[in-house]
Amino acid sequence: MLDCKRTEELMIEAIYGELSEKESAQLETHLDICGDCQQAYADIHSTLGSMSKRERKDPGPVFWNNYWGNLAERMNEEAAGNAPTGIIIWFKSLISFNSWPARIIGAAAILVLGIWLGRGTQNNVKILPDQVSRSAVPAELASLNQRASNYMQRSKVLLLGLINFDTESEDTYSLNLPKQQQISQDLLTLTNDLKYDLNENANHKLKRLITDLELILLQIANLESEHDLEAIEMVKNGVDRRGILLKINLEEMKQASQPVQHRDNPPHAVI
Amino acid sequence: MIPETDLIKDAQNGHSAAFKELVDRHKEKLYYLCLDLTGRHHDAEDLSQETFIKAYKNLSRFREESKFSSWIYRIAVNTHLNQRRKKSVTAMQTTEKMDTLHWGSEHTAAAVNPEEQAHAGQIQEHIDKAMDRLSPKERCVFILRHYDDFPLADIAEIMGISVGTVKSTLFRGIKKLRKALSFYKCDPGMETGYVRL
Ligand SMILES: [Zn+2]
Numbered sequence: 001m002l003d004c005k006r007t008e009e010l011m012i013e014a015i016y017g018e019l020s021e022k023e024s025a026q027l028e029t030h031l032d033i034c035g036d037c038q039q040a041y042a043d044i045h046s047t048l049g050s051m052s053k054r055e056r057k058d059p060g061p062v063f064w065n066n067y068w069g070n071l072a073e074r075m076n077e078e079a080a081g082n083a084p085t086g087i088i089i090w091f092k093s094l095i096s097f098n099s100w101p102a103r104i105i106g107a108a109a110i111l112v113l114g115i116w117l118g119r120g121t122q123n124n125v126k127i128l129p130d131q132v133s134r135s136a137v138p139a140e141l142a143s144l145n146q147r148a149s150n151y152m153q154r155s156k157v158l159l160l161g162l163i164n165f166d167t168e169s170e171d172t173y174s175l176n177l178p179k180q181q182q183i184s185q186d187l188l189t190l191t192n193d194l195k196y197d198l199n200e201n202a203n204h205k206l207k208r209l210i211t212d213l214e215l216i217l218l219q220i221a222n223l224e225s226e227h228d229l230e231a232i233e234m235v236k237n238g239v240d241r242r243g244i245l246l247k248i249n250l251e252e253m254k255q256a257s258q259p260v261q262h263r264d265n266p267p268h269a270v271i
Numbered sequence: 272m273i274p275e276t277d278l279i280k281d282a283q284n285g286h287s288a289a290f291k292e293l294v295d296r297h298k299e300k301l302y303y304l305c306l307d308l309t310g311r312h313h314d315a316e317d318l319s320q321e322t323f324i325k326a327y328k329n330l331s332r333f334r335e336e337s338k339f340s341s342w343i344y345r346i347a348v349n350t351h352l353n354q355r356r357k358k359s360v361t362a363m364q365t366t367e368k369m370d371t372l373h374w375g376s377e378h379t380a381a382a383v384n385p386e387e388q389a390h391a392g393q394i395q396e397h398i399d400k401a402m403d404r405l406s407p408k409e410r411c412v413f414i415l416r417h418y419d420d421f422p423l424a425d426i427a428e429i430m431g432i433s434v435g436t437v438k439s440t441l442f443r444g445i446k447k448l449r450k451a452l453s454f455y456k457c458d459p460g461m462e463t464g465y466v467r468l
Binding site: 048059 | 285286287288291294295298299302303306307312316320323324327394395398399401416417418422423435438439441442445448449452
């Protein structure tokens with residue numbers, strides 16, 4: 001004979017269809033003679049019936065489309081966490097100048113600093129750390145491909161946020177410019193190494209796209225305030241005029257058509 | 272479609288495209304698990320991202336014997352439980368006290384008009400509130416079994432506890448939910464019948 005304690009366990013298994021025929025018969029026998037367990041079993045059913053009415057809200061297509069971009073961004077931020085903070089503060093202060101000449105000087109300084117930081121932190125600032133040994137040439141090329149792809153993807157997420165921001169009707173708070181500028185700065189630190197490596201591999205088309213992106217990123221990094229709607233419009237127009245998003249999409253499609261490289265199938269240069 | 276085992280091997284070798292594919296395949300289920308665990312969109316996004324980052328960092332430790340989905344669920348559940356443990360010991364003590372309560376509406380403080388409370392928009396709120404009465408561990412077990420349809424043995428593996436503990440935790444959790452939702456007992460819109468085996 002079953003006791004009430006053991007019956008509790010069987011009730012749980014029975015409800016979720018995890019009970020054997022033999023145990024099922026045992027449970028039924030006990031329920032026939034035990035009013036308390038019978039009531040408890042009915043209560044469980046009733047409660048679970050109510051709980052099944054629970055609805056989960058879909059966060060929407062924008063969330064899902066940006067999921068990887070946001071995740072990659074966070075991974076990159078964590079990887080870049082070791083950058084010297086004093087320099088970053090000074091770096092940030094450069095973009096708070098108000099006049100255009102000062103902005104140009106700031107931009108130039110950012111560019112120079114970008115080169116310097118890019119070299120100094122190149123092992124830290126990576127979207128996804130390349131864990132493959134860099135000694136083999138094909139792996140290095142695949143890694144370059146990944147770096148370029150990650151750079152484009154992050155830029156794209158950033159630019160989409162800016163392009164979709166309506167300067168006429170939306171609250172500038174929703175743009176979150178400081179965050180956008182931080183991402184731009186992070187990307188700028190990667191630009192020079194990337195361009196250099198692309199040049200080395202004679203991938204001039206992708207290098208030109210990265211150069212175009214670099215200019216846009218510099219403009220974003222130098223926006224003095226989210227209230228400077230005219231400057232924001234200028235950046236948006238620049239993205240549009242240069243067809244940057246289209247070029248990124250084409251590159252992504254090209255890279256997506258490449259099969260994932262296998263360990264026993266060393267990756268080849270695809271860019 | 273590339274087999275998952277190949278993607279894992281590629282991701283372990285540092286191919287981020289393979290890892291991206293793994294994320295794409297599992298992001299939805301993981302996000303909803305995190306939403307169930309935390310109850311808030313923002314926290315769910317945060318927890319799911321943290322889970323993927325931890326998975327990425329520990330990919331070399333992943334063994335083929337277990338399913339990748341179970342593995343990331345395990346990371347999510349453990350990360351969540353650790354966060355909760357750090358955040359509030361007091362809140363957990365309060366909910367643990369409820370373990371001694373019994374079945375039945377006689378213990379329910381809320382004397383609510385069933386007709387009023389059964390209003391469609393309010394049902395979700397009541398369910399969420401009922402879930403909030405569970406301890407983090409009870410909530411995890413309940414979610415994994417009831418919403419994510421994991422067998423009891425898999426839940427034991429994910430949470431690193433025995434199957435017996437899973438069952439007793441689940442029973443205790445459902446008791447608490449019953450207490451929180453007991454005013455629905457008379458509502459014809461809810462399932463109340465005694466279901467025979
Ligand atoms: Zn009994």
